[in-house]
Structures are given as C-alpha cells and as structure tokens.
Amino acid sequence: MMRTRSKIARWALNIYAGVGMFYLFVPILFIIAFSFNKPRGNFNIVWQSFTFDNWLSPFSEKSLTAALWVSLRVGFVSTIVSTVLGSLIAIALSRHKFRGSGSINLFLVLPLTTPEIVLGSSLATLFLGQGFVNFGFVTIVIAHIMFQVSIVALTVRARIRGFDWTLEQAAQDLGASSFRTFWKVTFPLILPGILAAGLLAFALSMDDFIITFFNAGSTVTFPLQIYGAARVRIPPQINVLASMILFVSVAILLIGTVSGARRQASMSGSRHTK
Amino acid sequence: MNTALSVPTRQRVGRNADRVGLGALVIASTCLVALGAGWVSGPFRPVVVLVFVAVVVGLLVLVAIGGPQARRLLAPYGLLQPGILWLALFFLAPVWSLLRISLSTKPSRFSVDYTFSWAFENYTTAFRDFGKQFEHAFVYAAVATVLTVLIGYPLAYVIAFRGGKYKNVLLGLVVIPFFTSYLIRTIAWSTILADRGPAVAILRNVGLVRLLEALNIMNNGRLLNTPAAVIGGLTYNFLPFMLLPIYVSLEKIDTNLVNAANDLYSSSVRAFRKIVLPLSVPGVFAGTLLTFIPAAGDFVNAQLLGNPNTTMIGNSIQDQFLKQNNYPVASAMATVLMVSIASLVLIYTRLFGTEELA
Numbered sequence: 001m002m003r004t005r006s007k008i009a010r011w012a013l014n015i016y017a018g019v020g021m022f023y024l025f026v027p028i029l030f031i032i033a034f035s036f037n038k039p040r041g042n043f044n045i046v047w048q049s050f051t052f053d054n055w056l057s058p059f060s061e062k063s064l065t066a067a068l069w070v071s072l073r074v075g076f077v078s079t080i081v082s083t084v085l086g087s088l089i090a091i092a093l094s095r096h097k098f099r100g101s102g103s104i105n106l107f108l109v110l111p112l113t114t115p116e117i118v119l120g121s122s123l124a125t126l127f128l129g130q131g132f133v134n135f136g137f138v139t140i141v142i143a144h145i146m147f148q149v150s151i152v153a154l155t156v157r158a159r160i161r162g163f164d165w166t167l168e169q170a171a172q173d174l175g176a177s178s179f180r181t182f183w184k185v186t187f188p189l190i191l192p193g194i195l196a197a198g199l200l201a202f203a204l205s206m207d208d209f210i211i212t213f214f215n216a217g218s219t220v221t222f223p224l225q226i227y228g229a230a231r232v233r234i235p236p237q238i239n240v241l242a243s244m245i246l247f248v249s250v251a252i253l254l255i256g257t258v259s260g261a262r263r264q265a266s267m268s269g270s271r272h273t274k
Numbered sequence: 275m276n277t278a279l280s281v282p283t284r285q286r287v288g289r290n291a292d293r294v295g296l297g298a299l300v301i302a303s304t305c306l307v308a309l310g311a312g313w314v315s316g317p318f319r320p321v322v323v324l325v326f327v328a329v330v331v332g333l334l335v336l337v338a339i340g341g342p343q344a345r346r347l348l349a350p351y352g353l354l355q356p357g358i359l360w361l362a363l364f365f366l367a368p369v370w371s372l373l374r375i376s377l378s379t380k381p382s383r384f385s386v387d388y389t390f391s392w393a394f395e396n397y398t399t400a401f402r403d404f405g406k407q408f409e410h411a412f413v414y415a416a417v418a419t420v421l422t423v424l425i426g427y428p429l430a431y432v433i434a435f436r437g438g439k440y441k442n443v444l445l446g447l448v449v450i451p452f453f454t455s456y457l458i459r460t461i462a463w464s465t466i467l468a469d470r471g472p473a474v475a476i477l478r479n480v481g482l483v484r485l486l487e488a489l490n491i492m493n494n495g496r497l498l499n500t501p502a503a504v505i506g507g508l509t510y511n512f513l514p515f516m517l518l519p520i521y522v523s524l525e526k527i528d529t530n531l532v533n534a535a536n537d538l539y540s541s542s543v544r545a546f547r548k549i550v551l552p553l554s555v556p557g558v559f560a561g562t563l564l565t566f567i568p569a570a571g572d573f574v575n576a577q578l579l580g581n582p583n584t585t586m587i588g589n590s591i592q593d594q595f596l597k598q599n600n601y602p603v604a605s606a607m608a609t610v611l612m613v614s615i616a617s618l619v620l621i622y623t624r625l626f627g628t629e630e631l632a
Contacts, residue, residue: 024447027466027510045464045471095350098292098296118369122372129310214596245455
C-alpha cells in the first residue's frame, strides 16, 4: 500500500516535470513550425500552408538582415573587450588575496541586481548630460560591455575557482619568465572558462533589447528590428533566422560538451599512462 | 634590481603598496564618476582629469620602481583597473546622473537642458500618475516569481536526482529554448494565446473557458491582452533564472544524506522536508532575486501580451523617456524602481549572502 502510493507520487512528479519540459518547448516548436508557413498578408501568425520558400530565401528581408549584421558586429566587438576586462578581474579575484576584494565582489554583483531598464535609462542620461547626441553603434557597444563585464568576471571566476595557482610557481622555479609562465601555463588552463564566458557574453549581447533600446539612437539591432516590425508586419523570415540562431547555438553547445568530455577523458587517460 | 629609491624607502613603499593600489583605484573611479555625472563643471573639469591621469600614471611608475614586493601587492589592482574603471564610468556615473536628472527641471517641454533644482515634485508626479504601474510591476513580478518556483523546482529536482547519466542532456534541453531571441519567444506566445490561436481553441473544446473566466485568467473569452498573459510571459521568459540556481543547489546535495534518512525509516516526504528543502533554500533565494529583478523592470511582455490597463512601470519609464522626452519624471520612476529593488536585494543578501548570485 505504502509502496504503491510512493510509486504513484514518484510518477506524478516525473509527469509534472515532463509537462514542465514540454511547456518550455511550446513557443520554440511554434517558431520552427511557422518558419515553414506561407502567410497570407503581413502577419505570419495564422497557419496557411506548408512551404520551403522561407528557408530558401532567409535573407530576403533586407532590413532584417541588415539588423542581424549590426547585432553580430556589436556582439563581436563588445564580447572581445568585455571578455578581456572581465577575465582580468576574475584572475585578480581568484589568484590574489588583497585589500578590498570583498567590496569588489559586491560591486560586480550590483549591475546584475539592477533592472535593465535602470541600466539603460541611466546610461542614456549620462550620454545626454555629456551632450553626446550621437547615439548609435558606439553607445550600444559601450552599453553592452558594461553589462557583460560583470557576467564575464563572475563566470570566469566560478570556472577557475579550483585552479592550482602553485603551477605558476613551479614554472617559475623551473626558470620560466612570468610572461612565459602566463602564456604557457596559466592561460591554456583557464582558456576554456574564458571561452565559455565569452560565448555567454556574446549570446547576451545578441539578445539584449531593453538596454539597447535606450542607447541605440537610429541604429537598429536584430531585437530592435523585430520589436519595431512586430506592429506592422511579422515576415516568416524572422522565424527562419530565429531557428537558424537556435540551431547554431545548439551546435556550439554540443561541440563544447563533446570536446569538453573528450578533453577530460584524454586528461584522465594521460594520468593513467603515467 | 636597480631603482631610484633607497632600500628603506622601497621597503616602506612595498609594505604599503596594497593601500596605495586600493586608494588609487578608488580615487580614479571617483574622478570618472565626478566627470561623467557632472558633479564638476567649468575650470574644475581639467583639474579632475589631471588628478585621474596623475593617479593612473603614478600607479604605473610605482610598479616600475617599487621593487618586487610592491609589484606583487599591486598586481591585483592593475588587473582590476580597466574593468572597474569601465564600470565606474558606465555604471556608477550613470546612476548618479540619473539621480541628478530625477531632481532637475527643464525650462520648457521641448528643451533638452535641465537645471538641477532639488525638484522633488518629479517624484510626487511619478507616484501620483504612475502608482498603478508600480503596483502592476511588483504584483506581476511577484506572482511570476512564485510560478517559476512552482514550475522550476520540481523540474530541477527531477533532473538533479532522477536524471542519472542524462542529467547534462536534460539540463541542456532546459536551456535550449532560451537560445532563441527573447522578443521572438514573446511574439510566439502572443500567437499561441491569440483569439484565433490554438490555446483558446483547445480550452474551448475541453470546456475550461468558464472555469478560467471564473478564475479571472480569461476575460470575455480572451487569453491574450489579459494580466494573466503578461504574468505567463514573465514566468516563461525568466524561468531559467529560477531553475538553474535551484538545480545548482540541489546538485550539490550529497544523496547519501537522503539515503541515510530513508535507512533510518524516514518517509521520503519527511526526508525531503528535513534535508533537501533546507539545503536548496539558497538556490531558491538566488533564483528569486534573479527572476524578480528583471521581471519587475520588464516592459516587453506587458507591451506584446498585455493591454493598456496592464502596463508596468517599465512601460511608463520607456514611454516618458523615449516618447515624451520627459527625462526628469522618467528618471524619478527609474530611481524609485532601483531603490526599492536595491533595498530588497540588501535585505536578501544580509540574510543569505552574495555567493549564490554568482
């Protein structure tokens, strides 16, 4: 009696979780399905008939493609800068014990605990106050770096928490210069963490809407284009490009997981041969 | 090492190098905030610029001549400097400038100049005209946060304790939907919930419409453009921010503890309540912050899924700022939002620490 009841409870929980998982995918299935729709009129929101046309002409919406290109450029520039700045902070925090590290930790969390709308509007007041009327690519990149730095710093710090810094001493005892030690020992070991943080920063930049909205001026990024267009027309190319971005991210995720697993396997393998 | 300083001076510099480094970081950041936020004007600006340059250059000089001990102590500040100064200029200074503008007035409606005048009437305007929007923001965000716990906790639990070797695959599946653009996801929901969309059709066929009407989830046979739709959108979009921290805290739990409890004849419900639940509380609280904060400031869901009566404070800030160009009142609203959320965060972190947020 007791046993069957707990078994039922067990299955009920599994089913509940399964439904939750399904819920997560409902809009995604919709987005992918409607990329094959042949809409009548300007709004791709009612199912009409199946077609491959949209996938054969994913870049036919000129303004959408241009906006995607702007987003990629913003993401690229901001990710490089923020990954360097954030990783330096993370290295300082995890390798050194120093006066003020507690306050620095708190300071890094602050941008993450501030609503995006406050970050976006306050940065815009800064630019306005400086007579900085040239809102556009540069202001978007500045804004993105601002929220990426904290995320990169915290992600890299979490990833290199267990790093054995005495390896550096070992290298230096063996006569390596500190520059050589960094490039040959430290950097390769913390690189996976930095790359992961960089990918996360890039993804956040590509998808950011609220902060960008306040600092974009007349420059249009991919999310801004979708928002602006949503009231006038929703072409199926939006779904095609969104599905493409999804598939590319999943591919990157898979490659990362597989290569990470392989690296781990080869590392433990080499340890065994010794 | 051949330096210009005598040995005792060098040792003294070396011993205090960390104080110097921290001081330099603080002074340089303050200079940037002062310049960015407009604390200083006219002839004082070049002075502040000069102080900033002097501090940064002085630190480099100290590293060059200070000897190995000073170099070691200064190294972390050197690594921190670029990132922290960026945040000082583009995060701290903007917050000050927001506060300044929230207390400023402008001479006429279309003017872009403001004069700082302790204009607290911006705040009374914000509360008087946009009280409803503040209420919506906090109520919707709170309800959405509770819903993310109800959906996210069991899902995280099942993945963490019953996922076995598929744990990482399942976790990957949870994250995948959020690789599509936030806006497109929300637009997809508006299609699903639309009057002629699938959700309403299914509910009508199943006969749940009357129940949902009674629960105030549906309104006149509509799902879209209701408060429930806005809350649903917030719940969906911020679910991973709840699920992932909960998963992390559940994953850390040693299953032997649960096994031991079962061996000692504890029922599984009791084992859950006495062991798993308390140990996962940090994850729930981190998730609460990470969900509530963006949800309270959001305006996309209310814009795409709601109606003019369900606007949140984010909609009003965006409207006043970008459409009406009423920067003082928009800044006052943003300040109120920031301060109320900051006090919430402060209370939370006092209780649960900041570690879990990272």
